[in-house]
Amino acid sequence: MRVLVTGANGFVGRAVLRDLETVGHDVVAAVRTPDRLAPQWRSRAKTIADLGPDTDWSAALKGVEGVIHLAGPADPGGLTDDAVNRAIISGTKRLLEAAARQDVRRFVFMSSVKAVGDATPAVGVDEAVTPTPSDAYGRAKLAAERLLAAADLEVAILRPPPTYGPGSGGNLRRIIEFLRTAPPVLPLGIAGNRRSFLHRDNLASATLACLEHPQAAGRTFFVTDGEALSTGQLTRRILDALGRRAVLLPVPAIGLRALGSAGRRLGGSCAFDDSALRDGLGWKPVTDPRVGMVEAVHQATDPLLAAGDGGPAVIDSSRPAPTPARDLA
Numbered sequence: 001m002r003v004l005v006t007g008a009n010g011f012v013g014r015a016v017l018r019d020l021e022t023v024g025h026d027v028v029a030a031v032r033t034p035d036r037l038a039p040q041w042r043s044r045a046k047t048i049a050d051l052g053p054d055t056d057w058s059a060a061l062k063g064v065e066g067v068i069h070l071a072g073p074a075d076p077g078g079l080t081d082d083a084v085n086r087a088i089i090s091g092t093k094r095l096l097e098a099a100a101r102q103d104v105r106r107f108v109f110m111s112s113v114k115a116v117g118d119a120t121p122a123v124g125v126d127e128a129v130t131p132t133p134s135d136a137y138g139r140a141k142l143a144a145e146r147l148l149a150a151a152d153l154e155v156a157i158l159r160p161p162p163t164y165g166p167g168s169g170g171n172l173r174r175i176i177e178f179l180r181t182a183p184p185v186l187p188l189g190i191a192g193n194r195r196s197f198l199h200r201d202n203l204a205s206a207t208l209a210c211l212e213h214p215q216a217a218g219r220t221f222f223v224t225d226g227e228a229l230s231t232g233q234l235t236r237r238i239l240d241a242l243g244r245r246a247v248l249l250p251v252p253a254i255g256l257r258a259l260g261s262a263g264r265r266l267g268g269s270c271a272f273d274d275s276a277l278r279d280g281l282g283w284k285p286v287t288d289p290r291v292g293m294v295e296a297v298h299q300a301t302d303p304l305l306a307a308g309d310g311g312p313a314v315i316d317s318s319r320p321a322p323t324p325a326r327d328l329a
Contacts, residue, residue: 002026003211004064006048006095007071009036011168012110014304015204016068017041023208030060030071036305051091057098066106066211067099076137088140093147106154106217108210111145113161113196113222113272114138119264122194124228124271127220145220154217156210158203161224161272165200166295167302172197176297179238182246188235189248190256194228194271199292202285209283221277225289228271237290241297 003020007013008029014037020027027044029037034045046060051071061067073079073087092109099107115138116131133139148155164172206223210216229237232248239246256263277283 001065001211002028002063003066003068004028004030004046004060005068005070006030007069007110008041008045009034010070010074011165011302012163012200012203012207013070014038014302015165015200016070016207018304019204019208025066028060028064030057038304051087051094053086053090053094055091055094057095061098061102061104064099064102064104066108067095067104068108068110068207068211069095070110072110073137076140077135079136081136084136084140085143088137089143089147092144096148096151096153100151100153104153106156106211107148107151108207108216109144109148109155109157110207111141111157111159111220112138113159113270115141115145115159118270120269120271122192122228122269122271124194124196124269124273126273127222127276149218149220156216156218157220158206158210159220159222159272160198160203160206161196161222161270163198163200163203164296165292165302166299167305168200168296172296175234176238176242179235179244179246180242184245185247185249186235187249187251188231188266189250190231190267191233191250193230193267193269195231195234195269196222196224196228196272197234197289198224199285199287199289199296201287201292205286206277206283209277209281213281215280219276219280221280222272222274223277223283224272224274225292226274226278226285227289228269231266237293238297241294 003025005013005016008017009031017027017029029041029045030048031045034042037045048060049055073084076084115133116129118134131142133142145157162172202225235248256267
């Protein structure tokens with residue numbers, strides 16, 4: 001299948017490209033600049049302007065049967081609401097309309113758990129939950145989901161939680177770097193909350209499942225590593241990966257509340273049940289999260305990220321290979 005991947009030179013996009021190529025799909029990589037693509041993908045890159053209502057997708061979509069839409073604002077928290085809406089809502093609408101004109105069959109949209117909100121009960125929620133997004137990014141993702149749900153194409157939507165892996169950034173990277181040199185006694189023994197995470201390889205694998213599986217069409221799925229960790233468990237896992245020992249002191253709820261929004265994030269739950277994806281598509285993670293955390297801790301640079309000198313990307317041959325590609329039924 002000829003597949004267009006938007007945001008192909010992003011953290012998730014690079015892994016999706018790798019897996020698509022491994023199973024034999026013909027890849028078109030839509031990027032703002034091909035410089036950060038590994039050399040083997042640069043010849044298949046299509047340069048695209050900023051996402052919005054006027055983006056020209058005609059050249060990138062030529063002959064394409066499937067679209068994986070990963071692109072979005074790199075730092076939505078630093079943008080105005082209008083800028084976020086332009087990139088996510090108007091940009092997705094523009095791509096959807098262009099894909100429909102080109103007779104694209106399958107459209108996989110990378111949404112986010114933020115489309116439903118950033119706080120859940122500790123037991124977690126599934127896709128039946130009523131969305132209550134709390135910020136402009138989440139509201140824009142939900143609006144884009146609803147646009148896609150009304151389309152005539154075969155649409156599959158994924159809602160990943162925070163994603164990590166070699167060279168990953170974000171809050172999890174900040175926690176890793178803090179714990180690398182943190183004191184041996186830490187007030188992080190929080191046990192009553194639960195938060196979902198997702199290794200990049202597992203997200204790439206789930207993305208291919210949504211592209212290829214006939215039963216993915218018209219569905220929205222949460223996707224996780226298959227576990228939800230308390231703050232204490234996450235801290236201990238990172239410390240173990242770092243080879244460090246520390247005493248984690250329990251913190252009462254009243255102490256966390258005194259920290260305001262930071263305390264609520266630290267001690268709150270954001271957990272999701274991805275049984276629909278596992279049962280409906282037969283998907284399962286390809287990377288054990290314990291192994292994945294060791295990888296994230298010890299590889300601050302992404303091996304799939306081409307260096308400035310154009311050096312080849314490094315492919316981890318120990319990782320299980322994706323299932324060979326199959327055409328849509």
